[in-house]
Each structure stands twice: as C-alpha cells, then as structure tokens.
Amino acid sequence: MKQVIQSFKTSELIVADVPTPILRPEGILVRTARSLVSTGTERMLVNFAEKNLIQKAQARPDLVKQVLDKVQREGLLNTIDSVRNRFDQPLPLGYSTSGRIVEVGSEVTGFQIGDRVACAGGGYANHAEMGYIPRNLAVKLPDAVSHDAAAFTTLGAIALQGIRLADIQLGHHVAVIGLGLLGQLTIQMLKAAGCQVLGIDINPQRVELAREMGANDACVNEAAVGRTGLFTGGYGFDAVLITADTSSDEPVALAGELARDKGVVVAVGAVGMHIPRKVYYEKELDFRISRSYGPGRYDSDYEEKGHDYPYGYVRWTQQRNMAAFVQLVADGHVRVDPLITHRFAIDDAAAAYNLISGKTDEKFLGVLLTYDTEREVESRVELSPPTGATSSQDSIRLGMVGAGNFPTAVLLPAMKDVDGLSLTGIVSGRGLSASHSGNRFGFSYATSSYDDLLTDPQTNWVAITTRHNLHAEQTIAALKAGKDVFVEKPLAMNRAELVDIYRAAGNDRRIMVGFNRRFAPMVAEMDAFLKGRQRPLVGMCRVNAGAIPRDHWTQDPEIGGGRIIGEACHFIDLLIFFFKSHPVSVYSQAIQTDAGIVDDEVVITLTFADGSIGTVMYAAGGDKSYGKERFEIIGDGRIAVLDNYQTLELVKNGKRQSSKARLRPDKGHHDEWVELVKAIKAGQPTPISMGDIAAGHLASFAAVESLQQKAPVAIDMDAFWRDVQATEKITLAEDPSA
Numbered sequence: 001m002k003q004v005i006q007s008f009k010t011s012e013l014i015v016a017d018v019p020t021p022i023l024r025p026e027g028i029l030v031r032t033a034r035s036l037v038s039t040g041t042e043r044m045l046v047n048f049a050e051k052n053l054i055q056k057a058q059a060r061p062d063l064v065k066q067v068l069d070k071v072q073r074e075g076l077l078n079t080i081d082s083v084r085n086r087f088d089q090p091l092p093l094g095y096s097t098s099g100r101i102v103e104v105g106s107e108v109t110g111f112q113i114g115d116r117v118a119c120a121g122g123g124y125a126n127h128a129e130m131g132y133i134p135r136n137l138a139v140k141l142p143d144a145v146s147h148d149a150a151a152f153t154t155l156g157a158i159a160l161q162g163i164r165l166a167d168i169q170l171g172h173h174v175a176v177i178g179l180g181l182l183g184q185l186t187i188q189m190l191k192a193a194g195c196q197v198l199g200i201d202i203n204p205q206r207v208e209l210a211r212e213m214g215a216n217d218a219c220v221n222e223a224a225v226g227r228t229g230l231f232t233g234g235y236g237f238d239a240v241l242i243t244a245d246t247s248s249d250e251p252v253a254l255a256g257e258l259a260r261d262k263g264v265v266v267a268v269g270a271v272g273m274h275i276p277r278k279v280y281y282e283k284e285l286d287f288r289i290s291r292s293y294g295p296g297r298y299d300s301d302y303e304e305k306g307h308d309y310p311y312g313y314v315r316w317t318q319q320r321n322m323a324a325f326v327q328l329v330a331d332g333h334v335r336v337d338p339l340i341t342h343r344f345a346i347d348d349a350a351a352a353y354n355l356i357s358g359k360t361d362e363k364f365l366g367v368l369l370t371y372d373t374e375r376e377v378e379s380r381v382e383l384s385p386p387t388g389a390t391s392s393q394d395s396i397r398l399g400m401v402g403a404g405n406f407p408t409a410v411l412l413p414a415m416k417d418v419d420g421l422s423l424t425g426i427v428s429g430r431g432l433s434a435s436h437s438g439n440r441f442g443f444s445y446a447t448s449s450y451d452d453l454l455t456d457p458q459t460n461w462v463a464i465t466t467r468h469n470l471h472a473e474q475t476i477a478a479l480k481a482g483k484d485v486f487v488e489k490p491l492a493m494n495r496a497e498l499v500d501i502y503r504a505a506g507n508d509r510r511i512m513v514g515f516n517r518r519f520a521p522m523v524a525e526m527d528a529f530l531k532g533r534q535r536p537l538v539g540m541c542r543v544n545a546g547a548i549p550r551d552h553w554t555q556d557p558e559i560g561g562g563r564i565i566g567e568a569c570h571f572i573d574l575l576i577f578f579f580k581s582h583p584v585s586v587y588s589q590a591i592q593t594d595a596g597i598v599d600d601e602v603v604i605t606l607t608f609a610d611g612s613i614g615t616v617m618y619a620a621g622g623d624k625s626y627g628k629e630r631f632e633i634i635g636d637g638r639i640a641v642l643d644n645y646q647t648l649e650l651v652k653n654g655k656r657q658s659s660k661a662r663l664r665p666d667k668g669h670h671d672e673w674v675e676l677v678k679a680i681k682a683g684q685p686t687p688i689s690m691g692d693i694a695a696g697h698l699a700s701f702a703a704v705e706s707l708q709q710k711a712p713v714a715i716d717m718d719a720f721w722r723d724v725q726a727t728e729k730i731t732l733a734e735d736p737s738a
Helices: 041-049 054-061 062-074 076-089 154-165 181-192 204-214 221-231 250-258 279-283 318-330 346-356 405-415 431-443 450-454 468-480 495-505 521-530 562-579 669-681 690-709 717-724
Strands: 002-007 013-017 026-035 090-091 096-104 114-119 131-133 139-140 173-177 196-201 216-220 237-242 261-265 286-289 340-345 366-370 380-382 398-402 422-425 443-449 461-464 486-488 512-513 538-544 581-594 596-608 613-619 630-636 638-643 647-652 655-660
Touching: 002 346, 002 431, 002 538, 013 216, 013 346, 013 431, 026 114, 026 139, 026 346, 041 613, 076 613, 090 431, 096 131, 096 154, 114 318, 114 655, 139 318, 173 181, 173 250, 173 461, 173 638, 181 196, 181 204, 181 318, 196 204, 204 216, 216 221, 221 237, 221 250, 221 669, 237 250, 250 279, 261 279, 279 380, 346 366, 366 521, 366 596, 380 422, 398 405, 398 450, 398 669, 405 669, 422 431, 422 450, 431 443, 450 468, 461 468, 468 486, 468 495, 495 690, 495 717, 512 690, 521 562, 521 630, 521 647, 538 562, 562 581, 562 596, 562 613, 581 669, 581 690, 596 690, 613 669, 690 717
Parallel strands: 173 196, 173 237, 196 216, 237 261, 261 286, 340 366, 398 422, 398 461, 422 443, 461 486, 486 512, 538 613
Antiparallel strands: 002 013, 002 090, 026 096, 026 131, 026 366, 096 114, 114 139, 380 443, 538 630, 581 596, 596 613, 630 638, 638 647, 647 655
C-alpha cells in the first residue's frame, strides 16, 4: 500500500510502498478514503526534519543531554550508531482520517465490516491506504457526514477539548486567538453552545472567514483590546482560547489583556508559553493547557488496549469528543466544506507539504489527501536490495519478525558481514518498519503476515524480536513449521510456555536465545581466566538499569513480563555461564514503598548446584549517566572485575592484568551470530545449551515468585524435564543437566 513518510536523515518526503498493517484483537482495519494534512503539527515536523544537525540540536536541547549521558554510559561510537539509527527511522505522517472498515478485531464490539468511520491518532490514522485503528480511536459516521468532513474529526475533537477546559456556559463571551482550521472549528462550536464569540488573527482574510463561519465579530490582533470593551460591556472575556500556531509569546500576553478578572485562558495550539506575571496576577487568571483531544490521550490502556473510562466519571473521553464533533457536523452546526481549499491524491502528497510549508507562496487552509479505495493493496512487498541476497549455500537463511529499535539499532548491524548468514523476509505488524528495514539491511521482501515467513522454503531460521508476550506463540509456530529459531530474551513469560516450546522443539529443532553477553570479548577473557578452578565461586552482577515509565510496555506483566523476566534474565544467564552450573534456589528482595514492592529495585541471590553463590543487584533508581553493568567474580584465589565492557581487571597469585576497550564497549552481539553460524556449519548444537536456556528462565520465574512469596524458591530441573517429556518421547541430543 502507499504511505506518506518523512525522513529525518535526508529530510525527503516519500510516498512509500509498504505492506498493509495487520489486524489486532483490540481494533479495526480501515480502508482510508480521506486524510487531513495538519497545517500545524505536521508542518512543524516537516520543518524540523529539514533542519541540519546543529539546528536540530538547538531546537531540542533535552535530547542533546540524553545523547551526552549515553556517551558517558556506552561510549562515543555506540552513541553515534544509536543516534544515526534514530535519524534513519521513517516518520509516518498524519493523524486524522476517514474511511470504511474492512476487518474487525475479535475483542471489538460496536463496529461492523462496511461501517464508515472517522479515525484519530498519530501512528495509527496516518496518510496511508490502510490503517489499523484501536477501537477507542474511531467513531461511526452518520449518513449525513461525508468522508471529506469526517477527516476533520481529530482536529474537531482537539478544538472541543479546549472548549470543555474553559468551562464554557450559555451566554459566555469568548475570544478565539488564531483563526486557522482549529480556530474556525472552535468558533462554530462556541456558537452552537450559545456563546458570543470574537475571532482574532493577524490575517485579515481569516478574520473575514471567521465572520462567514458565524463569529459575532472578528478583528486583527491590533484591534482586539479596543474591541473588547464594546463586545463585553467593559468586563472582558469570560474565556480566551488560543488556537494559534506560533513560537511567539504574543498570543498569551494578548489573552491576558482580553480576559476579565478571574477569567480562563486555555492554550490549545502550540504557542510560546512565557506568561506575563503582572496582568495574570492582577486579574488572578486561570491559565490552562489543553492536552490534545481529551481524556485517554497518551494512556496506553485506553488507546492501545481499548479500556474505556466509566461514563459516569469521565463524561468526555477523546472518543466521545470525536463522536460529539461528528454529530455537530451531521446536525449542521459545524460546516467544514468552506474550510477546504485544496485536495491532492496521495501520490501528490509532496505537493501538499510544499504548500503547507510555504514553498509555493499559495494561500491555503484545509488540505485533504484523497485515495483510490478500489486499488488492490498487498500485505507483502518485494524488495530489490543491492546486497544481502539469499543463497542456498548459506547455513542460516534468516527471516525476522519485528523491526523495532533494538533489531534495527543493534541486532541487524551486528549480523553484517557474518559469513554464512543471509536475510530472506522481514515482518512487522504495521508494515512500514518492515519495508524500511528490509531495504536498509538487504532483505528480499517485507511483509505484515507471519505466515509468509513460515511458508517460505528459502527461510530455515526465524529471528523473533517482537514484544515479549508474543515470543512463545511465534516460536512454537516457527518450530512446527520446520524452522529453527533465534529469540531475543526472554524465550517465554512463564514455565508453562517454556514447557510448550521445548515440546515443540523436540529432538529435531534448534533454539538460540539472545543472551549476547556470553559472547562479549571481555567476558570470554574472564571465562578463560576462571577455567581450571577447584572451588565454588562468588559472583555479583550490578546493573544500573535506569528508570522506565510504569506505563511502558516492558513493565506490563501481561506484555513485557516486568524487568526481571525481561532483562535481569541476561545477568542470571551470565552467572550460569561463568559458574558452569545451574541454580537450585533463588531468593529475591525488593525495595518496599507505601505503594508496595518496587520490582526493578531488586537483589536476587542464587545458589548453584556446585556450591557457588551469585547475586544480581538490579536497580533502576541510579543516575543514568553512570556505567550500566559491573561484574565481579571472586574465588579459588582469583578475582575478575569487568566494568561496563570497557575495562577488565584479572588478579591471581599477586599478579594483576588489566585491559581496556579501545574503540567501543562490545556486548557480544556480533560474536553470538559468528558462533551460531559456526555451530550450524559444524552440525553442532547451538552455542547456548538447551539446559542453560531452561535453567536461566526458570531462575527468572523463580525470582519473581520469591518476591511474591517473600521466601526462597527451589528450582527443580528434573521436574521440568519430566514435564517436557510427559507427552512426547524426547531425548535431547545434549545432556539437559549439563
């Protein structure tokens, strides 16, 4: 399908050919008929993309600080790679569309195939021929509302939310500063609410349009203060809504002059936020900032999972604001057609953005993109990469599921130049990321359908880099399709999933988990140093993990599994690697607050079968600019200390050896693929044994269970293998207890 994207790397605006998005249970698939080009938000994004690197840094000093912190933590070269990857990611444009439903998710009620809908949301209601829309970001359209008018629904909901924040009442005097699309829609809804409205803008043509759209009066900025006394009987405005788009502080200052004592000023548009204290203090004004189109915005439970707010407690959510706007259009209280100045076919999207960026010096207001709704769209796009073509001689012909930040920033660059590994297809649910990454890294095709990969005879390995809750299901599907599997940690979210995966693997299929730290050069040095020991060891992994917002998907127990299962498993595996033994008992303790256990501020103590003891101190509360990982192994007359993969110190018999990474910290991502290919070529098991993989995951699950029980938890590996072999006669090629 066709989709409009913006490149931050080249500043080029492209109509790309990408796979159609997949349907998820919580939403609907919509064939787009119209989409609105935002002359505010999208123009700002396009203008930002066209800045050079220095100008971008000046515009976003907050991001510059993050980059500098990352340099201290991970080194200059790794940071440069990360920044380059971020800039390389395409930005899907658009957030307000209308169209017709073609598929409905299994958990969705109230929508049917064929319904006409208005859709909202950045990342969902994009300028694309097809869109996946979560159920709370769409509303059905009455017959009286055209697709043209419905494409304005998101903007209408934004305007309506600003009105609601102003506590408007019948008969209020309201000023609207800024008479672009947002202002013109705001005026009409204020009039429908029984208000007396004055429109204000620097553009005389838009002032005149405001009168035509129903404003009681309108004027240019310079005349606004003088007009206020006559308009309000000398009192000032009950509310002032700022719907302008400017970095200037002038609208906020003007609003203070126009408002009455104890009046309300609401910033709806993106404007300068310096508030002049004198006038706001003397009038005791209430300044409010409107957050997009209503309650639910930026709440992943509401937007992604479809959990609605109770009607009696949150009367106006973003979806209810959308529905209210649509009804105002249907009833004739809001007119949209007079605001439309231009229509472009999606193929001509670049011309639309040249228009709103001011490159054509042409007057504009409402700009729509139109779509051929009869054109066939596909879930798969064939690519023609200059390099990376697959070869039947390669040991690993790899298809990848997932094209997010980690695979594109870390995993795929690490695979580069690994002899014996070639790339086939790449899959992502939204399509765009698969197409972009496929072209960038040399995949043969991009698709949104996992079945395309599973039925591809050229693919013999599948790499799974999706969200954690999908790993088990996708792994089992690949194994049953006769593919070997590489899975980014964790392999499973619980013991039952792990058992099912091992059963599906049986005696024939290989599994590799991305415990890359085993393969880091300095870790290999430590391992060699510890060989030949006669006594158990004591080990400590200290992880300065950095805080992650509680609403991030990795923190969701159902999706990410939390940070112990999702990330601390790395360090449990590293202790298994160093000790060459499996944990038999786990005891976890976490910080306690009034809100309960903080499970990313945790100390995990593991007892191993050989008598060794290991501790993982996983803490999210530290300073992010400090090094993330430090490992210390002590015992049998030796001490080994690795600090953030940058320095290594080995001490034995009074002799001290030190080494330092010359260019960048190396966490083993490249070498894990080198070792995997080497093992496959030699017909050997994968470099991490099935026993180690199982032991590491069972220990992670036990660590979470220990927190809940506030007691040590035993790990019974024999019982696990009995469960795996309970329904099938499986004799693993390797010793599972090794």
